[in-house]
Amino acid sequence: MLEGLGVAPGVAIGPAYVRESGELQVVEYQIPASKVKAEKSRLAEAAAKAVRQVGKLKIKAIGIHGLAAEELGYLLEAHLQMLNSTRLIGGIERRIEVDRRNAEAAVMAEISAIAQEFMTMEDSYLSARADDVREVGHRILRCLTDVEFHGFSGLDKDSIIIAEEISPADTALMDPREIGGFACVLGGAEGHTAIMARSLGLPAVVGVPNLLLRIRAGDMLIIDGNNGLVVVNPTAARLAGYERRLKDMARETRALARLRDVPAKTRDGQHVALQVNLELPRELAHATESGADGIGLLRTEFMYMNRSDLPDEEEQYEVLSEIVRAMKGRPVTVRTLDIGGEKLATSLGEQIGEALNPALGLRAIRLSLKEPQLLRPQLAAMLRAGAHGPLRILLPMITTPSEVRAVRGEIDRVARRLVRRGVTIADPLPPLGVMIEVPGAALAADSLAQLADFFAIGTNDLTMYTLAIDRGEERVAHLYNPLHPAVLRLIQFTVEAALRARIPVSVCGEIAGDPRFTALLIGLGVRDLSMTPKALPRVKSRILSCDMHAAGRRAMMIMEQVDSGRIAALLDDFNETAT
Numbered sequence: 001m002l003e004g005l006g007v008a009p010g011v012a013i014g015p016a017y018v019r020e021s022g023e024l025q026v027v028e029y030q031i032p033a034s035k036v037k038a039e040k041s042r043l044a045e046a047a048a049k050a051v052r053q054v055g056k057l058k059i060k061a062i063g064i065h066g067l068a069a070e071e072l073g074y075l076l077e078a079h080l081q082m083l084n085s086t087r088l089i090g091g092i093e094r095r096i097e098v099d100r101r102n103a104e105a106a107v108m109a110e111i112s113a114i115a116q117e118f119m120t121m122e123d124s125y126l127s128a129r130a131d132d133v134r135e136v137g138h139r140i141l142r143c144l145t146d147v148e149f150h151g152f153s154g155l156d157k158d159s160i161i162i163a164e165e166i167s168p169a170d171t172a173l174m175d176p177r178e179i180g181g182f183a184c185v186l187g188g189a190e191g192h193t194a195i196m197a198r199s200l201g202l203p204a205v206v207g208v209p210n211l212l213l214r215i216r217a218g219d220m221l222i223i224d225g226n227n228g229l230v231v232v233n234p235t236a237a238r239l240a241g242y243e244r245r246l247k248d249m250a251r252e253t254r255a256l257a258r259l260r261d262v263p264a265k266t267r268d269g270q271h272v273a274l275q276v277n278l279e280l281p282r283e284l285a286h287a288t289e290s291g292a293d294g295i296g297l298l299r300t301e302f303m304y305m306n307r308s309d310l311p312d313e314e315e316q317y318e319v320l321s322e323i324v325r326a327m328k329g330r331p332v333t334v335r336t337l338d339i340g341g342e343k344l345a346t347s348l349g350e351q352i353g354e355a356l357n358p359a360l361g362l363r364a365i366r367l368s369l370k371e372p373q374l375l376r377p378q379l380a381a382m383l384r385a386g387a388h389g390p391l392r393i394l395l396p397m398i399t400t401p402s403e404v405r406a407v408r409g410e411i412d413r414v415a416r417r418l419v420r421r422g423v424t425i426a427d428p429l430p431p432l433g434v435m436i437e438v439p440g441a442a443l444a445a446d447s448l449a450q451l452a453d454f455f456a457i458g459t460n461d462l463t464m465y466t467l468a469i470d471r472g473e474e475r476v477a478h479l480y481n482p483l484h485p486a487v488l489r490l491i492q493f494t495v496e497a498a499l500r501a502r503i504p505v506s507v508c509g510e511i512a513g514d515p516r517f518t519a520l521l522i523g524l525g526v527r528d529l530s531m532t533p534k535a536l537p538r539v540k541s542r543i544l545s546c547d548m549h550a551a552g553r554r555a556m557m558i559m560e561q562v563d564s565g566r567i568a569a570l571l572d573d574f575n576e577t578a579t
């Protein structure tokens, strides 16, 4: 039984598919003399990336106790030494230079030559090092070929993906009808990978330090996403226990589905709008079937994932207009690209580059405003899709009014150009909203409310930036707490600023989909919550059992507290007595 962070609830039972163990398909070709330099720098970049990966794993290994930690520590140190050795990298470089082979082919040739040398050694310890050499070689190859983005099709049914790290782009490739769930060594609870897993309904456990040491391909696994457990080759009794839990969960889901057409009203008759967050177009059916009032957050990053080129205006228009049409008159809030920080896309690697503090760097609206060739086609597609139904434009990571003004200027320019082209666009132009997810934006909410048509509070980033806790970092995950009084005050401040300016305000961070927070949020004056479609029935059920006045009184009591433990106790106590 291995422990980690349960980031997406549910239970999955199935065979292990260990991603890093797969054989790599490598293309081999000759390169002209003019390409030798470029090929050597590709190799250098891949080797540097491999060193970074092993470095991260080494830090992770410190968290494990006992013999396994020592064993893993030695192993990773040996890998680091190999990656830094001139013998290995120099050997590969020589093959690129002398044999004029591409970097992948040169790595393969050098690795098999060194592994061969080790294997012929008498000493059994040294001959076993051949495996390490191969592993290091494969790591460089993976970094060279970017195969972390390979698909997960054709695996055994209900396979459980086991990997060092799973990116949001990887998750986007997992089909919940085929894949059972996943577990990985790195990652935090509010990272985008975790959000994606929750929205796809894939049970997931991240931050399991000794995962790759303990699991072999084909092992029978149970992923317990509620309790953060990975059970390896379970006993018959444990398996039967989990199968019973699966049945209970299915029964509960059926019961909750009956709430679909029940209006989300509190016991004292106050209506709360419930909208959905959409990560991938294939969840659209869930959105339309969930009985939601609209799409409160359409993350557009999926259009940029798992590809090396950028989507053009036409492609984006097709996708957006299909979503708008499918929602049949219910509003669709489309967010401009929020790439950067932890959400990287290969097609944008060059624009973003490596940053010392990616979350504080060229991310989201900052990137869009710097690169108009990203923003303009996206805005054009939104304006055109807005002709098919109510569409709102949402801007991520806004910190100052000038950014909102700059985007309005772009929208006007793009609109004029489209009209000149004779293209039909939304008329009037779509409302323009601002994500409040940076503490500075929350504190300046009054001035932003003068420019924005609506606010959407992104509590995932707001918590991260307020508490300086990386939402995707498992080692500080225990400190990530949206119930910290500082975070709650910023939410309250923003809601009040929106009410003063008479603009709508919603919450679309992960707490909006957690029934534990529902009473507190509505008590603070929020009347619009946007969440993953799967969370909607539970939140609705909480609203039905809640009294708005009582929630308001409890929220005021909570806001007088300075200690997050006390806040949590007051909230949990209110939730228990009301249900």
Ligand code: PEP
Residues within 6 Å of the ligand: 195, 297, 299, 338, 437, 457, 458, 459, 460, 461, 462, 508, 509, 510
């Ligand atoms: C947030 O930050 O709360 C949010 C909703 O956006 P994302 O999770 O995509 O950063």
Ligand code: MG
Residues within 6 Å of the ligand: 396, 437, 458, 460, 461
């Ligand atoms: Mg955010």
